[in-house]
Amino acid sequence: MASVGTSSALLRGNGSSNFTDQWPKMQPIVVKLLKQQEITRQEWQDLFWDVHTVCSWDEKAPAKIQKALEEVILEFTREIQTSVSQHKEESALLKAYIKEWTKFFTQCQYLPLPFQSIEVENSANKANKKRQEGNKVQVLMLQTWNRSIFADVRSQLLSAAMSFLYKERSGEAYDAQLVIGVRESFVNLCTDTSNKLQIYLEYFEKSYLEATKEFYTSSSSQYLSENGVQNYMRYASDKISEEQRRATRYLETSKDSQSVKLVMTELDRILIKTHSDVILEECPKLISANEVEKLMVMYRLMDRIANGVDPMLKCLESHIVNTGLSDMKAHAEVITTDSEKYIEELLKLFKLFSELVKDAFGDDSRFLTSRDIAYKKVVNDVSVFKLELGTKGKVSGASKTHPESKCPELLANYCDLLLRKTPLSKKLTSEEIDEKLRSVLLVLKYVQNKDVFMRYHKTHLTRRLILETSADSEKEENMVEWLRDVGMPAEYVNKLARMFQDIKVSDDLNTEFKDKNKGSDTADLVNIKVLNAGAWSRSSERVPVSLPTELEDFIPEVEEFYRKKHNGRKLTWHHIMSNGSITFQNQVGKYELEVTTFQMAVLFAWNQRPEDKISFESLRLATELPDPELRRTLWSLVAFPKMKRQVLLAEPEVASFKEFCDLTMFYVNQEFGLVKQGKLQKRGKINLIGRLQLTTEKTKEEDNEGIVQLRILRTQEAIVKIMKMRKRLTNAALQTELVEILKNMFIPPKKMIKEQIEWLIENKYMKRDEDNLSTFIYLA
Known part of the structure; x- marks a missing residue:
């Protein structure tokens, strides 16, 4: 078999190899290929051989073959052009063209294969052989199609394609493949390798853009006027989604094409930007009505154009500020006196605004920022209540300050309610307290003047540690760490941590002192706290007071003990921060009273004469308390809140401590007692301290x-x-x-x-x- 094949090849080689003799044999095969008629394997192989031998024997043969091919292809395309042009109806024209183009383009892949020899022979640079292979004949075919057919029917093709596009947009059904076929012919006809999409961009994309612009410019305005803004937003949103799918289907989507993006940009301009003012007028109404679904549609539309959502951000800010302040003013009577209600109201508002941003704007970071800006204005507003901070100019550069929000003070009060032994903290679980404390930290993030919060929080912590009223010491220390985690200044947080250390050191000191003074009744009854002056809230002045003899005699013992342990350190006694328990007995019963040191000093005035009446002036001399402190202390014993029977009575009765005068007489209420559920108790423990006074007026x-x-x-x-x-x-x-x-x-x-x-x-x-x-x- 091999020898026969070789013999056949030699016989061909010895025959005529010039173009004139061989082309008549090649031409019929070429025509069959163009018309997609069946050829034998022998004819296909002979075509390869004949082209090769002719090009090998005659150096001018490649040019001759190329010219002959051009004539054959031109004649073939003219026949097709005549056939296609006979169809006048748009659909028939498109179908006929696409059918013929599809067959022709398929042959563009096969017909060049036997003629690769002319590609190589015509290549002056042999290094470019691989790049040139399969180009010349294919280019010749496409250029011929372009000149003889495409140029003649191009306008008709575009017109028909855009007409079908219009019908689809209007809701009519048609064969989408016709438009796709036209698009593909525009893409594949270009023979410029540096810009393969030149013809497509120049004709098809341009026509598509113009058709889109023309259709929606008129239809959008008409829909808006007939159906209103809210329905129009849904219409615009649907059309944008629809056109996105349509553009992806009908336009070129290769990486070199920006067609889809251009169409969508133009659509955004027509459907959204042109009517943006009218659309945005609805924004405040929709936000006020909490129409989250419609707001989401508006947001998605406006976000498609540059700076489109900016007016929406301003609307959201305005709504949050107005709603927040209106709500605060509506509940002013309650929240100004109840820190728990105030914080709950703030958290309720924050949750409301956060849900709005999530449901309507998908938690877009820009809307979250606007929420934060507006919420900060609500938190720091001074129209409902305010804190006056003033200065007498003791520091250089000081001047009168503007009122500030009372929010940081109320936040600190609320923390105190949760961390102290109160009805609120007792009814909550540990997890619920943690959750509420973290809610405080959430609001604190929006407080501008956090130093005010820290000042009040530190004061409350001081009370809790001194009075030992913390509900959970672990939570106290956790709160300090949480404050550190949310970015509170280190110097503030470190002072709080130092306070806990001082309490632990004081406990050890107490134990050691009591061990040393075993047998002393006073030592067992007294609990001393030695606190670092730099870390604790303290009064800048010492308040003079005449202590009971038992306490007065005890002070030198403590000072001597401490001096021996810490030589060089100075102790300063702050009686305004101290407290104790005394036994009170009258004809009703016997009670244990928890009192401040000032209250103790006042009550001890009756220790030796329980039935006497003592004047205000005499009490001032006996206690040595300054007038303002004596008035406040007496008032706490004459009119203590929640007490149905007071320890002391005043004569004559007064409405406030300011009405006390030197001649006002005070005496022990012999009917004083503890009343629970309407029944008088003969024994019990009564706390008269309330909120421990840490500072003077x-x-x-x-x-x-x-x-x-x-x-x-x-x-x-x-x-x-x-x-x-x-x-x-x-x-x-x-x-x-x-x-x-x-x-x-x-x-x-x-x-x-x-x-x-x-x-x-x-x-x-x-x-x-x-x-x-x-x-x-x-x-x-």
Whole structure:
């Protein structure tokens, strides 16, 4: 078999190999291939051989073969052109064209194969042989189709395709493959390898864009006027989804094509941007009505255009601020006196606004930011209640401050309710308390002046630790760590942690002291707490008081014991922070009273004369208490809240402690007793301390003043720190960095920043640039 094949090959080689003799044999096979008629395997193989031998023997043969091919292909395409042009109806024209094009394009893959020899022979650069293979004949076929058929029917094809597109958009059914076939012919006809989509972009994409624009420009305006904004939003949303699918189906989607994106951009402009003002007018109404589904549609539409959701963000902010403040004002009577109700109301609002952002805007970060901005305004509002912080100007640069929100104080009060032994903390489980404490931290995140919260929280913690009223010591320490985790300033948190350490050290000290003084009745009854002055809330002044003899004699013993253990440390007694228990007995019964040291000093005035009446002036001399403290202490014994029978009675009766005068007489109520469920108890334990007074009226003012003074110092410190690092900085950049540093403590007002900058300039810490007064220079 091999020898026969070789013999056959030799016979062919010895025959005529010029173009003139061989082309008549090749042409019929080429025509059959073009017409997709059946050819034998021998004819297919002979065509390969004949092309090769002709090109091998005659160097001009490739050009001759190419020219002859062009004539055959041109004649073939003219026949097709005549056949296709006979169809005048759009659908018939498209079907005829696509049928012929599909067959022709298929042959574009097969007919070039036998003619690869002319590709190689015509390639001047042999290194480009591989790149040139299969190009010339295929290019010739496509170019011929383009000139003879496509150029003639191109306009008709586009018109018919866009007409079908219009029908589909109008709801009529038709064969989608016809438009797809037209698209493919526009894509595949281009022979420019550097821009394969040139013909498609120039004709098909352009026509598609124009048809889309024309259809929706008229239909969208008409739909809006006839059906209203809310129905139009749904219409626009549906059409965008529909056109996305349609564009993906009918347009070129290769990586080199941007057709789908261009169409959708144009559609967004027509359906959304053109009518954006009308659409956005509905936003406030939908937010107020909590129409989350319609808001989601609006959001998805507006998010498709540049800055489209910005007006929606402003609407959301306005709604949250207005709703939040209206709700606060509506419940003002309750929340101003009940910190629990206040926090619950704030949390209810936060949950409401968060659900709105989640359901209507999919928790988009921009809307979450707007929620936070608006909620912060609600939390820090001063229209319902406010905290006045003032200063007498003791610190350089101090000036009158603006009122602040009372929220941080109420948050601290609420924490105290949860952490102290109260009816609220007793009825909650450990998990519920943790949840509520974390809710406090959530609200605290939005509080601008966190230093106020820390001041009050520290005061409440002081009371709980001194009175030993913490519901759970572990939760107390957990709360300190949570404050650290949410970014509270380290110096504040470290002081709280130090307070727990002091209590533990004091417990050990007490144990040691009692062991040393075994047998002493007083030592067993007294519990001392030695507290670090820098960590604990304390009064800046010592309040004088005449203590009972038992306590007065006990103080030197404690001081001597402590001196021996810690030589050089100074003890300062703060009786305003101390308390104790005394036994009270009258004709009704015998009771154990928990009292402050001041209350104890007052009650001991009757220790030797229980039936006497004592004047206000005499009590002042006996206790040595300052007038304001004596008035408050007596009032707590004459009119203690929740007590049906008071320990002391005043004569004449007064409405407030301010009405006490030197001649007001006080005496022990011999009918004093504990009443439970309407029954008088003969024995029991009664707490008369209430909220342990840690400061005097004077030092309350000093505390508030201290907050402002500390802010001024912190602002000065931060400015110097920034300038020392930057050396040179503009006013705007300085303020930005300053707020970033101080935001976890407080937000410094612009007035304060300006004043502290001027103070630092006056004191030669920095100066203004002579050429640019808004730029500052650090002075080493």
